[in-house]
Amino acid sequence: MTMADKAHQVFEVYGESKCFDDDGRIKRTGSVWTASAHIITAVIGSGVLSLAWATAQLGWVAGPTVLLLFSFVTYYTSALLSDCYRTGDPVTGKRNYTYMDAVRANLGGFQVKICGVIQYVNLFGVAIGYTIASSISMVAVNRSNCFHKQGHNAACNVSSTPYMIMFGVMEIIFSQIPDFDQISWLSIVAAVMSFTYSTIGLGLGVSQVAETGKIEGSLTGISVGTEVTEMQKIWRSFQALGAIAFAYSYSLILIEIQDTLKSPPAEAKTMKRATLISVAVTTVFYMLCGCFGYAAFGDQSPGNLLTGFGFYNPYWLLDIANVAIVVHLVGAYQVYCQPLFAFVEKTATEWYPDSKIITKEIDVPIPGFKPFKLNLFRLVWRTIFVIITTVISMLMPFFNDVVGILGAFGFWPLTVYFPVEMYIVQKRITKWSGRWICLQILSGACLVISIAAAAGSFAGVVSDLKVYRPFQS
Numbered sequence: 001m002t003m004a005d006k007a008h009q010v011f012e013v014y015g016e017s018k019c020f021d022d023d024g025r026i027k028r029t030g031s032v033w034t035a036s037a038h039i040i041t042a043v044i045g046s047g048v049l050s051l052a053w054a055t056a057q058l059g060w061v062a063g064p065t066v067l068l069l070f071s072f073v074t075y076y077t078s079a080l081l082s083d084c085y086r087t088g089d090p091v092t093g094k095r096n097y098t099y100m101d102a103v104r105a106n107l108g109g110f111q112v113k114i115c116g117v118i119q120y121v122n123l124f125g126v127a128i129g130y131t132i133a134s135s136i137s138m139v140a141v142n143r144s145n146c147f148h149k150q151g152h153n154a155a156c157n158v159s160s161t162p163y164m165i166m167f168g169v170m171e172i173i174f175s176q177i178p179d180f181d182q183i184s185w186l187s188i189v190a191a192v193m194s195f196t197y198s199t200i201g202l203g204l205g206v207s208q209v210a211e212t213g214k215i216e217g218s219l220t221g222i223s224v225g226t227e228v229t230e231m232q233k234i235w236r237s238f239q240a241l242g243a244i245a246f247a248y249s250y251s252l253i254l255i256e257i258q259d260t261l262k263s264p265p266a267e268a269k270t271m272k273r274a275t276l277i278s279v280a281v282t283t284v285f286y287m288l289c290g291c292f293g294y295a296a297f298g299d300q301s302p303g304n305l306l307t308g309f310g311f312y313n314p315y316w317l318l319d320i321a322n323v324a325i326v327v328h329l330v331g332a333y334q335v336y337c338q339p340l341f342a343f344v345e346k347t348a349t350e351w352y353p354d355s356k357i358i359t360k361e362i363d364v365p366i367p368g369f370k371p372f373k374l375n376l377f378r379l380v381w382r383t384i385f386v387i388i389t390t391v392i393s394m395l396m397p398f399f400n401d402v403v404g405i406l407g408a409f410g411f412w413p414l415t416v417y418f419p420v421e422m423y424i425v426q427k428r429i430t431k432w433s434g435r436w437i438c439l440q441i442l443s444g445a446c447l448v449i450s451i452a453a454a455a456g457s458f459a460g461v462v463s464d465l466k467v468y469r470p471f472q473s
Contacts, residue, residue, distance in 0.1 A: 021263075023095050030260035034184050035274035038257045041187040041328070042250040042335050043282045044194040049133075049201065049325075051247060051286055052293025054240035056301035057233075059221030063294065064287060066244055071283040073446065074248040074415060075275060081251055081419035082271035084426055085258045091266050098339060099255045099414070106422040115418055116343075119252050122410040123340045124389065127333055129246075129406055131167055131393040134329040137322040138163035144322075148315040161394050167326070168390035174334055175382040178373065179342060184260070190331025193324040198285050200321040205292030216298025227299050238456025241449055245411035247286060248279075252414045256339045341382055348377060396461070405461070408453035416446040 021027050055063035086093035087105040096102040103115040139158045146156035174186070209215060224233050254271070261267045294301050348358050363371035420439045423429075429436050 022092070028260055028262045030184070030257075030262060032270050032274045032277070034187070035257055035261060035271060036278045037184065037187045037191045038253075038260075038335060039250055039274060039278035040194060040281065041190040041332050042253060043248060043278060044191075044198060044285060048194075048198055048247060048286060048289050050243045050303055051290030052205070052297065052301040053303045054243040055221075055290040055294040056217065056297070056299055057221050057236045057240035060217055060219050060294075062221070063240075064291060066241065067283065067286055067290060070244050070248045071279055071286075073442070074251070075279040076442075077416050077419040078251055078254055078275045078279070079272050080423040081254050082258060082268045082275065084419070084422045085255055085267050085271070087426075090268050091263075095259070096255060097259050098343065099252060099418075100343070102255050102422060103418055106425045107418070111418075111421075115413070118410065118413045120340050120343065122249075122252055122406065122414065123336050125406045125409065126336045127385075127389040128393050128396075130329045130333045130336070131164055131171075131389055132160075132396075134167045134326045135160040135163040135393070137325040137329075138166070140322045141319050144315045144318045164390050164393050167330070168386050170330055171333055171386045172383050174330060175337065175341070175386055176372075176374070176379060177334065177338075178375075178378070179338060186331040187335055190328045190335070193328035193331075195285075197321040197324040197328065198289055200317060200324075202285070202288050202292055204317070205289070205296045208296035209292060212296075215295045216300075217294045218298075222299045235456045235459040238452040239460050240456075242405065242408040242411075242453030242457045245408060245415075245450070245453060246406050248282070249406070249410050249415060251419065252410060253336060253339055256342075337385070341378075341385075344381060345378060348381075396465075405454065405457040408450050408457055411453070412443075412447045412450035416443050 019027055051067070055067075057063075058066060081102070083090065084096065084102045084106055086095055087102075088094065094105070096105050099119055100112060100116050104112045139160050142158045143156045146154060146158075150156065177186070222228055222233060222236070224230050228236065254275075257274075258267050258271045261270050263270075345358075348355075352358050358375075358377045361373040361375050364374045365371050420443050424436060424439060429439070
């Protein structure tokens with residue numbers, strides 16, 4: 001008997017009640033605001049800090065235009081995806097608890113396996129990207145204080161390895177939170193932190209422009225000849241597309257977030273509101289941070305606005321911003337990894353339903369709180385996962401390149417292709433109709449962008465690996 005069958009049995013016993021939803025599970029309590037917090041935590045991540053660099057590669061015309069286009073595509077395809085949470089009727093249809101469940105219900109077959117591989121590899125990659133980003137911010141705090149004491153020309157070389165280990169230890173602890181429903185508080189804290197450091201980055205950019213009285217940059221971006229070769233300009237422009245795609249990527253966890261929402265109103269309706277609010281807020285922040293960062297530094301815009309040391313003072317404000325980044329990434333890591341944790345643990349339970357190591361929970365008393373339910377399999381597997389992502393981060397700490405690869409790898413299939421194809425099936429859109437052709441054109445255009453972004457980012461990794469020595473500052 002599957003978990004879904006057991007859930008329906010429970011529902012048949014309890015019926016409509018204040019404690020259970022229509023699928024027999026404990027009543028969901030999520031709202032448009034908790035969903036917005038989850039999305040903002042996922043979206044306004046470390047990607048925002050690379051937007052000044054991305055805008056510098058593309059220039060004043062293409063940079064803001066690409067940002068707006070990605071925001072529109074993300075909102076539109078997320079709205080399509082939210083309609084696929086329930087199969088059939090949008091109010092009473094069967095729920096799909098995960099992104100893979102939605103693909104299985106609408107597309108089925110081999111596409112489910114492809115989706116699973118792409119989604120979970122992407123989640124794994126995001127964990128690596130966030131580990132790298134957090135260590136860069138912790139190193140930046142150390143270097144900022146060093147520059148303040150010893151002057152801007154001091155070497156202040158600091159290894160990121162100890163800080164990656166510190167972040168890994170924090171994530172091992174937070175990874176023991178059993179599931180998505182129990183991390184809404186962490187998402188809210190993380191969302192506040194994301195606004196904190198984004199606002200500081202924006203404020204520093206504005207103050208730099210006001211101080212110099214000059215807007216840097218050009219219509220076409222970084223100059224060929226003086227800064228980069230013609231080929232480097234092409235690769236870096238493609239990499240910038242990947243960085244912007246990564247900055248908007250959250251579709252891979254949208255269904256999981258939607259599964260936390262209470263109803264009525266219909267979950268799709270609430271999710272569309274949350275998506276509109278979140279994408280609108282993030283786009284305003286992205287435009288401001290990317291544009292003012294570029295206006296402040298022009299072709300010299302750093303890959304990470306708060307850690308590339310375009311700014312040295314006020315050093316204490318930079319320290320606050322970078323600490324806020326670390327706190328945010330602790331929460332964002334969990335928002336992205338919980339679906340992967342849940343998938344592995346659900347699969348293990350289905351394969352070994354009688355194993356006490358996998359199913360048994362031990363009550364650990366905590367004074368003043370409810371006992372914490374410790375599961376041995378969860379403890380061991382999640383700890384191993386965090387250790388693996390931390391070690392890989394130490395071996396390849398290239399923030400911009402990793403961000404570009406993740407954006408390129410996940411954007412087309414997870415943000416565009418699967419939502420479009422599922423929506424076509426769900427709404428029974430006729431092949432070769434006007435709407436079908438428009439959706440396929442959108443999908444094809446985004447595929448081309450993803451391929452270009454992936455090529456640029458891999459070229460960046462190859463270039464960095466030629467000069468990088470692991471575990472050295």
